Amino acid sequence: MEDLEMQWDQFSLTEEENSVIEIGSVDLSEVTKKGELCVVCKLWSDRRVGKDIVRATMAKIWRVDRSFTFQEVSTNLFVITFVCKEDKNRVLEGRPWLFGNCLLVLKPLDGFIHPMKMNFDSECFWIQMHNLPFVCMKSEIGKKIGESIGRVQEVDVREGGSEWGGVLRVKVELNLKKAVARGRTMDVLGKKHLISLKYEKLPRLCFDCGMIVHGGKGCSNSNGNGSGKQYGT
Ligand SMILES: [Zn+2]
Known part of the structure; x- marks a missing residue:
């Protein structure tokens, strides 16, 4: 179908092909x-x-x-x-x-x-935020970090969220053609914290560029850029 549309773009249309058929109501x-x-x-x-x-x-x-x-x-x-x-x-x-x-x-x-x-370049994932300081185990902070990753759908603060050592779970709609975020750096009152992100049900992704879905040109980092496989095995 895509081929057909590309061809269509290159055709010079006849008057009949180009005349618009109005569909008034459906x-x-x-x-x-x-x-x-x-x-x-x-x-x-x-x-x-x-x-x-x-x-x-x-x-x-x-x-x-x-x-x-x-x-x-x-x-x-x-x-x-x-x-x-x-x-x-x-x-x-x-x-x-x-x-x-x-x-x-x-x-x-x-x-x-x-x-x-239709566009299938995004999907929702539950992301666990680990190593969050206790004062940050809050819905609004989960939302703020989540928004730096994708479109936030939901923040779950129930499952041990208010306890020491618990994790904050955020449901985020991710762009599949972007490298999966591994973590975030946070500053709380002048002290830096590295927050690691774990995905519940993460599919296979490219170990070189971290994308779940490559764009039309394939992997942008297929030579590894000398930095090794940044997204593990
Ligand atoms: Zn890749």
Whole structure:
């Protein structure tokens, strides 16, 4: 489809091809109803994976009604139709999801965009902030640090968050084409603190540049820049 659009850009269109067909009004009720049960799903993997394998694997992980369907739109791009809204919402709420060690990005269905035109370059992750001084175990501080990483969705201060040695958990929407943040430096009343970040359910990422998804040009640091594999093994 992308090829077709690139070609389209190079064509000089005839008058008929270029004349606009006005779609005055559309019936939204059908797409709204379908959208309540559907999500669009992109599997970030270098190899093509068949929909039946992805479906069977995720059915076990998600524990959803077995009659949900997977429709392959393009390579590793699927529209999933759940049997009920509750299943759909629970799966969306539980993001991120991994298929093996590859990331599955899920987005709500948008009736106004073809799935191939949708953007799958971001996903939500729970990030644990370690080594935070006790005075910083607060929702507003988690939000502030989280905002330096991506778009903050939620801060969880419950799980041991108010205790010494506890961790602050923040749900952040990450740009997958940016190196994964390993930590942050904080200054509290003139004293520096290095905060290390740990990701719950982190997929495979590039050990050279730290990105989960490479852009069109591939790895920007494939020669390692002499600094070794900065993102571990
Ligand atoms: Zn890379």
